[in-house]
Amino acid sequence: MSNVYAVRYGGKITTIRVSAQESGDGHLIVCEDDGMGVPAEKKTKIFIQGFDKSSRMDLFLSREILSITGVIITGTGKPGEGARFGTMVPKGIWRMVRDDA
Numbered sequence: 001m002s003n004v005y006a007v008r009y010g011g012k013i014t015t016i017r018v019s020a021q022e023s024g025d026g027h028l029i030v031c032e033d034d035g036m037g038v039p040a041e042k043k044t045k046i047f048i049q050g051f052d053k054s055s056r057m058d059l060f061l062s063r064e065i066l067s068i069t070g071v072i073i074t075g076t077g078k079p080g081e082g083a084r085f086g087t088m089v090p091k092g093i094w095r096m097v098r099d100d101a
Contacts, residue, residue: 010035
């Protein structure tokens, strides 16, 4: 698995974690790293179309597509402590699949 944003913007990263848990009215999927994090002044702007020309609208487009189905993505990390993105998937649009093999 590769996280292009972590590699491009995170500085020295030693760990990238992906986790999921039931949370309130849905399922929370979290992707986080131990890099530099997103600067406070960019935190709300990284999802705006055209904000960062080098990102090719990836975060903007991801948020737009996900929002069609009610999925919400947010950046919740702290600058200097790593990037953390949470994706809240509402109940009823996800299901658990067991691998009995």
